[in-house]
Amino acid sequence: ILNVEQSPQSLHVQEGDSTNFTCSFPSSNFYALHWYRWETAKSPEALFVMTLNGDEKKKGRISATLNTKEGYSYLYIKGSQPEDSATYLCAHLNMEYGNKLVFGAGTILRVKS
Amino acid sequence: EAQVTQNPRYLITVTGKKLTVTCSQNMNHEYMSWYRQDPGLGLRQIYYSMNVEVTDKGDVPEGYKVSRKEKRNFPLILESPSPNQTSLYFCASSGGTVSNQPQHFGDGTRLSIL
Numbered sequence: 001i002l003n004v005e006q007s008p009q010s011l012h013v014q015e016g017d018s019t020n021f022t023c024s025f026p027s028s029n030f031y032a033l034h035w036y037r038w039e040t041a042k043s044p045e046a047l048f049v050m051t052l053n054g055d056e057k058k059k060g061r062i063s064a065t066l067n068t069k070e071g072y073s074y075l076y077i078k079g080s081q082p083e084d085s086a087t088y089l090c091a092h093l094n095m096e097y098g099n100k101l102v103f104g105a106g107t108i109l110r111v112k113s
Numbered sequence: 114e115a116q117v118t119q120n121p122r123y124l125i126t127v128t129g130k131k132l133t134v135t136c137s138q139n140m141n142h143e144y145m146s147w148y149r150q151d152p153g154l155g156l157r158q159i160y161y162s163m164n165v166e167v168t169d170k171g172d173v174p175e176g177y178k179v180s181r182k183e184k185r186n187f188p189l190i191l192e193s194p195s196p197n198q199t200s201l202y203f204c205a206s207s208g209g210t211v212s213n214q215p216q217h218f219g220d221g222t223r224l225s226i227l
Contacts, residue, residue, distance in 0.1 A: 091156075
């Protein structure tokens with residue numbers, strides 16, 4: 001089983017703060033990296049799918065970068081709002097293991113107003 | 114409306130009583146997958162299917178079976194459920210492969226095996 005690690009495990013920030021968290025994955029045989037947002041009592045929703053080294057993607061106040069050579073991706077949230085409170089999951093796809101997606105345990109974000 | 118539908122949403126049952134959780138998608142997606150979510154462990158893939166009649170093991174397939182006889186349906190079967198299969202289960206689908214397409218998740222099924 002490939003190891004996908006996310007840090008920090010949880011994060012509490014004030015409304016308006018900008019924040020970022022990390023997803024680390026094995027750098028060899030990289031295929032794709034997914035980011036999902038998971039609100040309590042709902043199902044995970046896709047944010048980004050990233051495939052190329054150096055990729056940067058943006059959706060509103062949320063953006064992500066990808067470094068496949070060193071095996072990490074950053075997710076940034078600019079000006080956090082209470083509605084950003086959720087668990088953020090990354091998932092890694094490795095060529096050696098076909099189409100098996102491996103998820104990290106997630107980063108729990110709580111934004112206080 | 115494009116969606117992935119799982120049934121039942123909640124089930125409490127007893128050890129050894131066979132059960133099936135159904136999953137259906139209306140987006141004509143090739144890729145379908147089952148995950149379980151346990152506290153502190155994130156989502157772990159049970160089985161996935163690239164297309165009709167093609168299924169592969171994920172990271173935690175023991176104790177589960179799947180079938181993909183039609184493109185839209187991907188049921189998860191627990192032949193002899195045990196308490197360690199108590200968990201929150203998600204079905205997901207994506208168009209093409211997950212190398213460039215995101216997963217669309219169902220609403221989840223919470224299973225309790227007593």
